[in-house]
Amino acid sequence: MWKHGASRLLALALVWFSSALYAQDIDRKWLALLHFQHGQAQSDIDDATFFISDRGHRDPAAELQATIAAMQSDSLLRCRYPARYAYLRERGLVDEAEAATCGEYAAWRAKLNVDEVVLVMAASYLNSPSSMYGHTFLRLDPAGERSASAFLSHALNFAANIPPGENGMLYAYKGIFGGYPGHFSLQPYYEKIQEYNRLENRDMWEYGLNLTSEEIDRLLGHVWELRGVNFGYYFFDENCAYRLLEVLDVARPGVDLSDRFRYTAIPVDTVRAVAAAGLLAEVEYRPSKRVELDAVLQSLNDEQKQLVEALHDDVAVLGSAAYTRQSEADRAAVALASYRLLRYRRNRDARDSAAAQRSHALLREVGQYRAKLPAFAVPTPPRPDLAHGSGRASVSLGRSDGRDFVQGEWRISYHDALDPLPGYLPGATLAMGQLAFRQYREDGARLQYFDPLYIRSLSVRDRFFSPKSWQVRAGFTRLEGAEGAPMTARVKAGMGGSWSLLGGVSYLLPSVQLEHNSDAQQNWRLAPLVELGQLYQGEQVSVEVTATVSDFGRDGRRETVAASLAWTVGRNQSLRFSAAQRSIAERDSTEVQLSWRSYF
Amino acid sequence: MKKLLLASAIVLSSSASFAVAPGGPNCGWGNMLFAGQSGLPSHLVASVTNGTSGNNTFGMTLGTNGCSTDGTLTYGGKKMINVGAIMDEFSEDVARGDGEALTAVAVSFGVTAEDRPVFKQALHQNFNSLFPHADVAAEDVMASIVEVMKNDQRLVKYVSQA
Numbered sequence: 075m076w077k078h079g080a081s082r083l084l085a086l087a088l089v090w091f092s093s094a095l096y097a098q099d100i101d102r103k104w105l106a107l108l109h110f111q112h113g114q115a116q117s118d119i120d121d122a123t124f125f126i127s128d129r130g131h132r133d134p135a136a137e138l139q140a141t142i143a144a145m146q147s148d149s150l151l152r153c154r155y156p157a158r159y160a161y162l163r164e165r166g167l168v169d170e171a172e173a174a175t176c177g178e179y180a181a182w183r184a185k186l187n188v189d190e191v192v193l194v195m196a197a198s199y200l201n202s203p204s205s206m207y208g209h210t211f212l213r214l215d216p217a218g219e220r221s222a223s224a225f226l227s228h229a230l231n232f233a234a235n236i237p238p239g240e241n242g243m244l245y246a247y248k249g250i251f252g253g254y255p256g257h258f259s260l261q262p263y264y265e266k267i268q269e270y271n272r273l274e275n276r277d278m279w280e281y282g283l284n285l286t287s288e289e290i291d292r293l294l295g296h297v298w299e300l301r302g303v304n305f306g307y308y309f310f311d312e313n314c315a316y317r318l319l320e321v322l323d324v325a326r327p328g329v330d331l332s333d334r335f336r337y338t339a340i341p342v343d344t345v346r347a348v349a350a351a352g353l354l355a356e357v358e359y360r361p362s363k364r365v366e367l368d369a370v371l372q373s374l375n376d377e378q379k380q381l382v383e384a385l386h387d388d389v390a391v392l393g394s395a396a397y398t399r400q401s402e403a404d405r406a407a408v409a410l411a412s413y414r415l416l417r418y419r420r421n422r423d424a425r426d427s428a429a430a431q432r433s434h435a436l437l438r439e440v441g442q443y444r445a446k447l448p449a450f451a452v453p454t455p456p457r458p459d460l461a462h463g464s465g466r467a468s469v470s471l472g473r474s475d476g477r478d479f480v481q482g483e484w485r486i487s488y489h490d491a492l493d494p495l496p497g498y499l500p501g502a503t504l505a506m507g508q509l510a511f512r513q514y515r516e517d518g519a520r521l522q523y524f525d526p527l528y529i530r531s532l533s534v535r536d537r538f539f540s541p542k543s544w545q546v547r548a549g550f551t552r553l554e555g556a557e558g559a560p561m562t563a564r565v566k567a568g569m570g571g572s573w574s575l576l577g578g579v580s581y582l583l584p585s586v587q588l589e590h591n592s593d594a595q596q597n598w599r600l601a602p603l604v605e606l607g608q609l610y611q612g613e614q615v616s617v618e619v620t621a622t623v624s625d626f627g628r629d630g631r632r633e634t635v636a637a638s639l640a641w642t643v644g645r646n647q648s649l650r651f652s653a654a655q656r657s658i659a660e661r662d663s664t665e666v667q668l669s670w671r672s673y674f
Numbered sequence: 675m676k677k678l679l680l681a682s683a684i685v686l687s688s689s690a691s692f693a694v695a696p697g698g699p700n701c702g703w704g705n706m707l708f709a710g711q712s713g714l715p716s717h718l719v720a721s722v723t724n725g726t727s728g729n730n731t732f733g734m735t736l737g738t739n740g741c742s743t744d745g746t747l748t749y750g751g752k753k754m755i756n757v758g759a760i761m762d763e764f765s766e767d768v769a770r771g772d773g774e775a776l777t778a779v780a781v782s783f784g785v786t787a788e789d790r791p792v793f794k795q796a797l798h799q800n801f802n803s804l805f806p807h808a809d810v811a812a813e814d815v816m817a818s819i820v821e822v823m824k825n826d827q828r829l830v831k832y833v834s835q836a
Contacts, residue, residue, distance in 0.1 A: 222787065225755060225763075225778035264760055264775070417762070427808070434808035441769035441801045 100134050102330070106323040107158055107296065108134050112333045118320065121304040126151070142167050153179050157295035157324060179298055186228060188290055189217035191325075193281040193318070193348060194229070195341055196270040197458055198499045201531050201541055205276065206504045207488065208341040208458070210315045213263050213280065214294075224280075227263040230297060232256055232305070232317040255304040256317070258297060267360070273421060275364040279458060281345060282355035285325055293325035315344040322348065329353070340487060345459045361452040367418055369450045370411040371538065378408050379537060385412035386419075389435040406443035407450075409436050415538060461497025462646050463673035464488050472667035474554055481522060481667070483510035491530070491609055492616045492640040493673070494648055500611055501532035501543075501572065501579060508549075521561070525549030532572040532581050532609065543581055544569040545605075553591065555656040555663040560593040566603065578610035578617075587624060594629045601626045616640045630659025646673040754782045758812030765805055771798035783823070783832050792828045 102112075108130070109118040116132045117125075124130075126144050130137035141158055144151050145168050152159040153176030162168040192213040199205035211231040213224070220226045234254035270276045285293065305317065316339035319331040329351045335344060348354060361369075374382065378400070384391045385408065391397055392409075400408060413436035420429050440447065470481040486507030489498045505528040512522040527548045533541035547566045552559045568585025583605040590598050603624035610617045622634045636654035643649055653666045757764060760775045767773030771794055780793045797804060797819065804810075804818045823829040 219781050219787070222781050222790075223774045223777035225760065225774045226781060262756075262759070264755075264763070264778075268763075413766075430808040434805065437765060437769045438801060438805070441771075441798065444769070444771045444798060447770065 100138065103161060103324075103327045104138060105134055106320070106327065107161060107299075108137060109320055110134055111336065112330065118305070119303060120306055124299070124303045138167075152176065155299050157292055157299055160292065160295055182298070183294060186214055186294070187216045187218075187220070188214045188294060189221060190215040191283045191285050191290060191293065192227075193283055193345065194266070195279045195281070195345055195458065196266075196274075197277040197279060198502065199274045199276045201533050201544075205274065206499075206502065206529075209270075210318055210341045210344060211266070212318060212321075213266075224267070225262075225264045229261055229263045229266045230258060231261065231266070232258050232314045256306065257302070257304055258300050258317070270362070271360060272363045275362040275418075277362050277365060277455070278360040279345075280358040280360060281348065281459075282357065283322075283348070283353050284355040285353070289325045293321060296321060296324040313339055313341075315339045315341040319344055319347070322353070326351075326353065338486070340464050342458050342461070343464055349459060357457060359452075359454045363414070363418060363421075365452055366450070367411065367414040369452045370407055370414060373407055373448065373450065374404075374411060378404060381408050382411045382415060383537070385409065385436065386416050386432075389432050392435070392439060401446075402443050403446040403448060406440060406447040409439040409443070410447065410450075412436050413440060456496035458497045460645070462489075462494045462648075465674045466493070466671055467674070468650075468669045468671045470667050470669035472665060474665040474667075475663040477514050477516070479512050479514045481510055481512040481669075483508070483669075485509070490528075491532070491611060492618060492638055492648075492650060493671070494642040494645065495611045495616065496613065501534070501609070503528065503530040503545075505529075512552075521550070521552075522554075523549060523551035525551070532579055534572050534574045534579055536574065542569055543572040543583060545583055545585065553593075553658065554665065556593070556658045556661065558593060560591055562589050562591040564589040568603070568605065576608065578608055581605075581607050581609065583607075589626075591629075594626070596628060599626055599629065614642050616642075626659075631657070632659070633657045647671070648673075755779060757816055761812055761815070764815075768797050768801050768804060771795065779819070783819075785829065785832055789828055789832075792826065793823075796822050796826050796829060 110116070111118065117130075119131070122131065125137055127133065127136040127140035130140065141155070142162060145159060145162065156176065156179055159168070192215060194211055194213050196205075196209045198208060211229055214228045214230060215221050215224075216226055234256045267278070270278055316332060316335055319335060319339070323329060323332050331344070331347050331351060334347055371379065371382070377396070381391065381397055381400075385397070397405065397408065413433060416429060416433050416436065420426065420433075464487045466485040468483040470483070472479050472481065485505055488504045488506060490503040490505055491501065506526065508523070508525040508528065510522040511519045513519040525547060527546065529547075530545040532543045535541060545566065545568050548564070550561060550563050553562050564587055566585055566587040568583040570581065570583040572579050572581040585603045585605060587601045587603045588598070589601065601624045603622065605620060605622045607618060607620040617637070617639050619637045620635070622632070624632045626632065634654055634656045636652060638650060638652035640648055640650045648671045650669045650671060651667070654664065656663050656665070755778045757779060760778070763773070763775035764779060767776035776794055776797065777790065780790045783793070785793045800818070800822045803822070804815055820833050823833045
């Protein structure tokens with residue numbers, strides 16, 4: 075019994091000793107190949123099939139030892155793990171005598187024939203909060219003649235694998251908190267253009283990477299190793315953007331990009347990290363279909379816009395005097411706008427024969443005036459990676475209800491309508507993890523508000539488009555202006571509209587607010603609420619004025635009129651002044667505040 | 675599943691023989707003009723996880739949304755882009771006489787950079803024969819492209835070689 079135990083102990087000690095021998099061989103390159111973050115005890119890859127050693131998930135030295143041993147005896151494994159094999163050869167840890175010929179891998183590489191790698195970011199999508207952070211993937215461009223069109227490139231995408239027919243809520247929950255396996259997949263790049271530019275109307279930013287052919291070799295060799303490997307997918311940290319950084323860490327050893335995103339990986343921040351690591355070459359902008367449509371519409375006068383709408387409904391208008399008296403260039407523009415509008419509106423529908431026939435007639439009309447067709451160049455907007463940082467810290471001085479205060483605020487991410495606009499979507503607010511402490515002269519510091527989530531989407535309605543505007547805000551806040559300023563918990567949600575008026579955007583958001591207030595006569599209450607506002611977003615100065623009315627029944631009405639002015643001092647600095655006049659259950663008060671906001 | 679297999683022997687005999695639909699008769703949204711994109715996952719599905727529903731594959735297979743292909747589409751040994759999957763983009767490019775989809779088709783046919791403007795111009799001028807009506811299918815468009823190329827002295831060499 076004892077003897078048996080001792081021999082097991084000895085065997086264990088031997089295993090430990092031999093992997094300890096290998097431990098000194100472990101370097102960052104090897105750890106990157108196994109997806110171990112700096113100083114972390116286990117790999118980010120949970121899938122056991124990725125590792126050769128049973129302990130590989132936790133023990134990179136054991137995995138190194140097992141890999142060396144396995145590759146000596148099993149040449150197929152050299153083809154299964156091309157990047158590992160190349161790494162071991164480079165370090166002289168496997169004999170080079172017999173170079174492996176890997177038919178399937180070689181055919182795959184020959185088919186892709188990658189010459190350049192591009193990091194692509196699909197920007198925010200109008201009105202879709204879950205897309206507001208964007209999405210990143212890699213584009214693999216072929217060499218030679220085939221590089222002439224991006225339609226011949228491939229997209230390498232990391233995404234969650236969703237079972238067909240999954241319930242929507244469950245889907246959102248699991249997508250955010252984990253539960254779906256994620257994996258890498260490859261598809262034609264034009265499918266990505268169709269998905270983002272056309273179906274979702276999102277702009278795409280194409281960041282060329284200056285990878286050498288040796289680095290591309292490592293990248294693709296490693297991607298091949300990840301074929302069929304399941305990863306956990308988490309919205310905030312182990313997401314698409316993070317996985318791409320892990321792959322780039324392998325491609326260019328030493329950049330250690332993934333280490334910087336241990337807790338959250340906002341796609342635009344990962345693009346910034348890639349830029350800071352010196353990986354960027356040329357940057358290209360690919361406008362969405364909606365942006366292209368807007369570019370044509372903007373060139374038209376009111377009469378022509380009416381024609382666009384008329385043509386959209388009935389192509390017989392092509393023969394009308396109102397149309398034929400337009401110049402050829404104008405006819406081309408009207409027909410093109412009408413065609414694009416029709417495609418835009420029908421984008422999500424099943425094929426409709428009548429609409430297809432109208433599209434065809436309009437397209438043929440456009441074709442007739444090719445020589446006269448203006449270019450309708452879409453100006454390149456400010457780059458999102460050059461926009462203000464995703465995090466924000468603020469310090470404020472103010473006076474509320476006749477008492478002076480100082481306030482410190484921190485926001486994890488991302489942007490509100492008065493933050494510097496360049497690089498962000500106009501009218502959009504996405505604030506997650508917003509926390510403020512306030513101290514009055516005579517009191518100690520106390521929590522002022524904590525809002526895990528605040529989204530407001532103001533999409534302008536006009537003749538051609540009628541999107542809804544909406545807001546959701548959830549968290550805790552002091553009812554400033556009420557007796558004792560009690561802490562309340564509340565969820566506010568509303569939906570309405572926005573219009574382009576007075577040089578800015580006017581909005582009306584009928585909403586409801588569910589609030590818990592332990593000082594109130596009725597602790598829980600669902601109150602109707604209406605918000606009316608005017609927002610102006612400029613390069614240097616942004617202004618917003620709002621009026622809010624809500625009815626809390628026995629606990630009284632609340633009316634607030636507030637105005638804020640923000641002045642952009644630099645890309646990552648802004649100054650904000652706000653003033654509010656409040657009436658809470660017929661108790662009037664005012665608040666003014668001046669804050670310095672810094673983005674990082 | 676069938677591939678868009680355009681053997682060179684058939685090229686010489688009859689252009690009608692080009693009419694092999696990519697992915698076969700059950701091929702999804704890409705096969706007809708203006709089919710929309712109802713085959714793609716909803717934007718909710720796509721945006722939280724940037725996911726796809728199930729059948730996305732890796733390696734040799736390049737997914738084509740409904741058109742099952744277990745390899746590259748070929749034409750006389752050349753890699754051919756799946757015109758059925760980019761019909762909307764392609765038809766707009768033909769109408770305008772230029773664009774990435776049109777360039778991709780030209781490159782797939784092996785048309786060199788110097789002949790590409792000729793190719794684009796020829797297709798543009800033949801918009802009505804390429805897209806005679808809204809219900810035209812990709813296979814007919816392919817056949818018409820070959821017909822147009824055969825009737826052009828600069829382009830005939832790309833469709834007549836054995």
